[in-house]
Amino acid sequence: MRSAESASSTRRDLFGLLACARLTAFEWRAADAGRATSYEDKVVLGRLAVGAFTQFERLRDRLVELGVDPWDAMRPFQEAIGEFHEHSRPADTVEALTKVYVADSILADFYVAAAGEVDAETRAVVEESMADSGHAELLAERLRAAADADPRLASRLGLWARRLVGEALSQANTIAGDRATLAALVGEEGVEAMFGCVLDRHTARMRTINLRD
Amino acid sequence: MRSAESASSTRRDLFGLLACARLTAFEWRAADAGRATSYEDKVVLGRLAVGAFTQFERLRDRLVELGVDPWDAMRPFQEAIGEFHEHSRPADTVEALTKVYVADSILADFYVAAAGEVDAETRAVVEESMADSGHAELLAERLRAAADADPRLASRLGLWARRLVGEALSQANTIAGDRATLAALVGEEGVEAMFGCVLDRHTARMRTINLRD
Numbered sequence: 125m126r127s128a129e130s131a132s133s134t135r136r137d138l139f140g141l142l143a144c145a146r147l148t149a150f151e152w153r154a155a156d157a158g159r160a161t162s163y164e165d166k167v168v169l170g171r172l173a174v175g176a177f178t179q180f181e182r183l184r185d186r187l188v189e190l191g192v193d194p195w196d197a198m199r200p201f202q203e204a205i206g207e208f209h210e211h212s213r214p215a216d217t218v219e220a221l222t223k224v225y226v227a228d229s230i231l232a233d234f235y236v237a238a239a240g241e242v243d244a245e246t247r248a249v250v251e252e253s254m255a256d257s258g259h260a261e262l263l264a265e266r267l268r269a270a271a272d273a274d275p276r277l278a279s280r281l282g283l284w285a286r287r288l289v290g291e292a293l294s295q296a297n298t299i300a301g302d303r304a305t306l307a308a309l310v311g312e313e314g315v316e317a318m319f320g321c322v323l324d325r326h327t328a329r330m331r332t333i334n335l336r337d
Numbered sequence: 338m339r340s341a342e343s344a345s346s347t348r349r350d351l352f353g354l355l356a357c358a359r360l361t362a363f364e365w366r367a368a369d370a371g372r373a374t375s376y377e378d379k380v381v382l383g384r385l386a387v388g389a390f391t392q393f394e395r396l397r398d399r400l401v402e403l404g405v406d407p408w409d410a411m412r413p414f415q416e417a418i419g420e421f422h423e424h425s426r427p428a429d430t431v432e433a434l435t436k437v438y439v440a441d442s443i444l445a446d447f448y449v450a451a452a453g454e455v456d457a458e459t460r461a462v463v464e465e466s467m468a469d470s471g472h473a474e475l476l477a478e479r480l481r482a483a484a485d486a487d488p489r490l491a492s493r494l495g496l497w498a499r500r501l502v503g504e505a506l507s508q509a510n511t512i513a514g515d516r517a518t519l520a521a522l523v524g525e526e527g528v529e530a531m532f533g534c535v536l537d538r539h540t541a542r543m544r545t546i547n548l549r550d
């Protein structure tokens with residue numbers, strides 16, 4: 125049982141992390157949309173960017189309601205999240221879509237690991253901030269079709285996804301090292317156990333869309 | 338009185354132009370958000386980008402309802418609109434916000450000039466696609482405050498706004514030359530008369546926000 129003060133720090137860090145992740149995802153997805161050469165691709169990536177921004181706004185509003193300065197809550201995560209994106213620049217739209225699929229799924233995994241440790245209200249905010257992620261099914265569908273049609277692409281995307289998961293776990297490790305509040309959320313077995321679980325789920329997802337991990 | 342066929346071409350070109358303008362504005366505003374150095378600026382520009390994308394989606398959906406391929410309707414305007422943005426890259430957030438204010442106001446002027454020439458249903462779609470532009474007041478407020486606080490900035494922004502309006506009219510001229518449907522919308526006095534009107538309104542707006550034209 126956590127103290128009220130510790131619950132409030134946890135909430136602040138959790139919402140700050142997710143808000144920073146969503147705002148940054150908006151920027152990178154929008155930039156990927158800008159680089160896309162067809163209107164169709166621009167619009168798919170633009171929609172994903174808009175979804176991320178709307179989720180960011182919800183989280184920001186909840187931080188403000190809690191009396192927390194949203195920028196102060198987000199700032200500790202800016203560098204790690206920025207580095208994840210800097211180190212994973214998609215070469216084309218299909219890599220950009222794979223990145224959305226992989227990164228959003230890992231965020232969801234993290235949430236599953238953390239959900240048991242937070243109060244019901246916090247859980248509701250996080251769930252709401254992930255609600256638009258119904259696009260995961262559509263993305264999986266599209267990536268599976270692309271992989272099935274072209275084995276060389278499937279192999280390239282498999283390698284790309286592995287790089288993404290490695291980069292995500294590396295930055296997650298930095299964040300967990302910096303923020304005891306968040307490290308505490310992933311359970312008694314600690315960060316390594318959660319990483320094992322994330323990797324297992326990632327491998328299973330890659331199989332579902334016919335990418336070799 | 339126009340024929341049904343000509344009314345349908347006009348609608349297609351008008352919605353195609355606006356859809357292309359909105360999707361492109363999304364990309365550039367989002368890129369400006371990405372370049373902004375403070376969270377506050379990122380979020381203001383991100384919100385404007387999201388507004389432009391939502392308006393694009395409405396116009397695209399109306400084109401689809403009319404049985405028109407939206408990309409085909411947008412493509413004729415891609416080059417002129419792209420060049421407007423290429424030739425007007427903001428140096429910082431206040432220039433980016435000035436650009437949103439100037440460009441959206443000119444689009445609104447064009448609409449005022451064209452509104453009398455289209456049927457009520459078309460007018461309703463265009464009005465809806467401009468509805469979120471309620472941000473104009475907020476932008477004007479913010480730019481006026483910035484100009485009042487710093488005369489050198491006011492002078493820089495005045496020059497910047499003049500460049501923007503020149504670039505916008507130059508691309509509008511290209512579009513009017515290419516699309517007789519749209520040239521016909523701006524009335525019997527022709528494109529020059531409309532440009533005079535746009536320039537007068539622009540000058541009046543610049544005075545309102547204390548920028549010298």
